[in-house]
Amino acid sequence: MRISLLIIVALAVVFLGGDLHLQAAVAPSETIRVAIVKNAGTVVVDGDGLLATRETGEAVALVPPVSITGGRDQLIVNGTAFRQLTFAASSAVKINGKPYRGMVEILPGEKGLLAVNQLPLEDYLVGLINCEISSAWPIEAVKAQAVIARTYALNRKAARKNAVYHLESSVMDQVYDGCLIEDSRARRAVEETAGEVLTYNKSIIQAFYHSSCGGKTEAAENVWGASVPYLKGVECEYCLTNPSTSWEQKLTLKDIDEKLRAAGYKVTGVTDLRPGPRNERGRLRNIRAVSGQGEVAISGDQFRKAIGYGIIKSTNFVVKVANGEAVFSGYGNGHGVGLCQWGAKQRALDGFGYAEILTYYYPGTQLKRFFEIS
Template sequence: MKIKLLVVVILIVVAISPVKAEEKVIKIGLLDAVEEVSLEVESGFKILDIDHKEKSLPQSRYKITREDGYLSKNGTGYVKEERLFFKSAQSNELIEVNGRKYRGDIEVLNTTDGLIVINHVKMSDYLASVVGSEVISSWPTEVLKAQAIVARTYALRNLNKYQSRGYNLSNTVKCQVYRGVSAETERIIKAVAETKGQVLTYNDQLISAVYHSTAGGKTANASTVWNGNSPYLQSVTSNDDLSPHYNWQKEYTKTEIEELLRANGLEISKLKGISLKGVGPSGRAKEVKIHAKNGEYIINGSHFRFWLGLKSTNFSIIGENIMRFNGLDDRFDFTYNWFNQEYNLTPQKRYLFRGYGWGHGVGMSQWGAYQMALAGANYREILKHYYTDIEIGENKEDSGGIVDEG
């Protein structure tokens, strides 16, 4: 590939001016291992050079592409840089990343896996988007406050989760959903501000502030879902029957389940049955036992849930032999003449999964928090209900994130 020189010197080291503790910057991974990204800002971009000085770029829209390890802006000037750092020319102007608007600055890392796109954003702005992405913005203020404190605690405890990738947290359900300014509302921004710096602790340590959509009547012990036991993540009642995910069901044939199990590395010859092991007080199974012709297999309950696309591990299984007519399905064993038409007919094994809730079931149920707020509970009562024996207070060491390390 022919290499062209860039006129503009590219940033290698990033410098961030000192800011107040509650407004320190965290790094959110927006895209990871991609080959291109589009950036746009109305007033135009500034880029930081090797001496930490800002230089203006001539255009307000750039498409950063990667080819054979080299970077290009708008298809010109291939360079082997490790990092590009973009700021808006006007202070506090929003930057679009693939059409979605974000506050703060955008960093593009050039790695052997592809481009990593990172949003450098203030903790308060990050939390406003997370709260709006995770719960319904029109819900009672006490729910928004509870979610803000939980989200802040989760973020601060997990700041090193993606350190090897150059950022603190992802923007997906693997951490917390973050959708930029599109998720913000004035009510949410106010709820974040009114709970500024507040976190959840147990024995003066930040807790693992996990949460989920719907418990289905009772949350799960952490020990049922994951290895180890957390004294503050215990099974508690959860009145969340207003949730559209309170109960659900999903049906599979025996053949379909066999195919799903094999697709996930379980080489079973023929499925004979499924049973649940280690069912906790919330009704969730820690493990699922697969009975097959060539042996028995023990699967983690959460893994089984994801393999089959079930909403939670809180389910029971009903197995039935059924007879079905289907002139379009060729999986049947013998034919049957019905009004001079040939139809295939065979007994099929069907598994019906009937369950409750959506998510892992540990920690705060968001729909449960909603119903508690409707009943008059404040955010402190909501949090103390779902997290056993915790304290709610200010994070004295850092009430708003980490100092950006560049």
Template structure:
């Protein structure tokens, strides 16, 4: 009996240790400001240290300026500055948890926020969707944002930061966007990621697919089994997203030239082929030198993501202008956020929602190594 009790105790310790390791605290490094000449730090109880960890006696607000070799504070040069606070460090008015590092970037100052991944996710929810949405949609967003962050952390492990705070990765404006519903969605999925063949997936997502999500091959030339296009009527019910833009022909020509396409003297712009999801495969341009074919994805990038909101569009020349009329918003790959909202309203759980938009994935209760 005594031996059995000892074995049970050992097993309990091993299980506890395994659980602790599985749900170990993960941190993430996010670039929150890039390419500026000055940054202002503020907040209650802010501690500012130099590169060697020495505390600096400074009264907030503190203005930091870009110098040739790093950062200057009150005329004193440093290679970098680190700021922490018991509550929030405010950078240009926005509050951030964890550690804030300020140093030289490629074009101006670079501000990186390092914080626990789960706290990052709570701040992210209201930047990517709305915490007023159904809880199952919030949970779905938490899982895919966590999966994407874990994947990028491994992919950029030697970089100064792992994530942009913009649509280039995931939109994040700090702790000011937190609320109790966002926290609940993150906490009720704590540590959960999507995996394929045991590895955390690159969980791309977008706002509105307008009827059919896109295959990753069509956007990035890389075919991933869990990023295949699927039909999606749900976003059209929740948020029928149609848009229209009129752009001067000269502006279109200039944008395409800047992107490397020889399109001087444009006479005609029309949609060429479409892929299986109905999105533009290529744009055919007739100009003074002949015809030029521009991939739909490249055309959207050149003209601007805020102007051509998706690759589901039509083109029409109106005198000296080009009218671009389309539907949907984003690259179309992976989860459709407005579709997810409607599916949640229809009674689907977050796992059912995610299994639909990412075919063949599994759910892991712990962080796992990405591909």
């Protein structure tokens, strides 16, 4: 019993003991739960002074590194079954070699093991900055990133309050890789905006953002079908100074055919791609894939998803088909909705503060501390 109590106290120290001034400036108990591993066959847990508890809260004596495999609705460690394991460490818990602040829970998932990192929100933001942009960018751009990442996280937390986790650690939500690439500038940006979020009509907004828009940000309804007053799209020539805003990709029609069929589209032997009309923001509404079975119209965003978001970087492109190949030439990187990260960088270089940057990309919003929102 004494060992269990010591473990619980130690877990609390590890979990809450980080940068207390950061946590106090926001809300002492504000945490976030992030899925850092999904559908894994094995998870290896390590760390200095590693502490483990089982689903009952009882301490478990495990010698690191701890190799965990998945069984049917259970975890297996050295032949012993558990329903859940929670880990903390003196500095960071290492999951498959990557360090994470706070605590990490390992649970059986639908298709393998699930690892969820629970940590103070502000520490999460510090770890996130260099995954999304570079903290070496002008500090006002870094502060803008801190605010929208905090806003996005709290919005998702509210929407998923009953879920096992609030956020993915990938481009499905926000890219987060633990505390390995934290630095002082990232922490400064988080500290200097502590607790600040963007609001509209006294509610935390859906703070979507992307890498570069290619000249115009996109309206939310053109991507997700829902009109949002602060996500109508704005003019943005700022990201055009970034050489990577323009892109080109070459794919064989055979590759495209295979990717479309894998995504469930009824095509066989694609022979041509015909761009459809463009929306008012200049992006393709759809593209028609021509094959022996006729034409299939695919929305621009779904075409990107089927071929690969990293291949077709935006829906602002033209395509030329010849000799069994398709050459795509486009502008921008991402869905185009909300803040343009490269545009924010240039606006900061031009002398704009982070509040001005944010209200430009999210018109009609207000900057507030989230615990003051009525």
